[in-house]
Amino acid sequence: MTFSFILNGEDVLVKARSADRLVDLLRERFGLLGPLADCRHGACGKCLILLDGRLAPSCMLPAFKVRGREVITLEGFSQTDEYADIKGGFEEAGLELCGFCDNGRILAVAALLERNARPSRDEILGELSAVPCRCADPETLTQAVAAAAERRARRLYHRARQ
């Protein structure tokens, strides 16, 4: 079947089989290698994407379910100011992600900050539980997200004053 959706801000038209999953479509058809297809049952969080602004595992989504909706992958998200805030916050706290989980963790933080500009420690760890990777400890993660939230708030404040 042929359908269209918004991928990283662009309208795309794609032909897919009904059994295709979104993660395969993104990787094989669009060459977007940010989302990884690892466990294929929504456990590892490596394939996360933003679907209409909400965090979703792309391995659990039949491709046709995104018809007419907006999909943002790490490639698209990395062009935004929000990405710069998160990256800056991570660097400030000395957080280095392992490369398997950075896709999921960055998008999870993005989804969290979009909903809640000043998340508590529990809210941060709750949201980041979507990516059960052991490369970072909870304290550094919490500090990194708090730093990212601070940068984001400062940027929005300055923009509002301009």
Place this chain on the structure above:
Amino acid sequence: MKFKEYLRPASIDEALAGKSLHADSAFLAGGTYILSDPGLSARRARATAEGGREVVAIDISRIVPRTVERRGRELFVGAGATFQDLLDAQAVITSVVDAAKSMANRNIRNRATVGGNIAARKSCASLIPILLVLGSRVEIAARPGEGLVSEPLSVWLDRPKGLIVDVIIPLETGRRSAFRRWGRTACDISILTAAVSYRLEGGAMRELRIAAGGLGPRARLFPEIERLFEGKPLPRRADAEAAIAPLLSPVDDLRGSAAFKRLRGAGLIADALAGAVEEP
């Protein structure tokens, strides 16, 4: 399971019409049950999908409500509400939150819906035991144009029909409830689940309801165990366990032996009896 066709109905009536038109069709909301193939490698999963049953997918994720709200002494949960919606809602009581939280991980909770968890009627379903002991009802759309019919969840589970639109959980004053679960790891599928609810009047348990999953083909109420404790004071944990174990007749399967399930199942129910709390 492989999809051979994909329907996206605009209304519940259209969805029901689609269902009656295609004999081999399945409602699709979060997709975590239909799509998941844990334990299979990607290659094998693809091979299974290629050779597997072909169904027509009827995407209902936009037409079933996903609101969670309290109306008086009842909690209305839209069948399209995800487990995470249930956890994020302020109105939900602790025992239901415990049950929702026992579901896999956040990614799955972001996709899996309350209606789907009930409709799959799995023995290990996270929500069915707690909904049963709270005396929940489901509102279903059975035939196009006929509106919603409400019936007790226990009745629906015996004879499923139509499409679940809402789940209504009564919140009675004075009713205590608890949910317990056992699985190999936090993320793994539940091996055993147990839920209880009762009123404590003058030190005795009244209107006791006990439900458990993982012991048979489906999660269900256990009236034979309820009769054991109805009207009696809260038993000591060891006594309760010893009394419950002989009444359980689980089957051996790859998740656990019958002996283990009997021992652990009795322990879970005893735990739940002791740990039940009341909420305003």
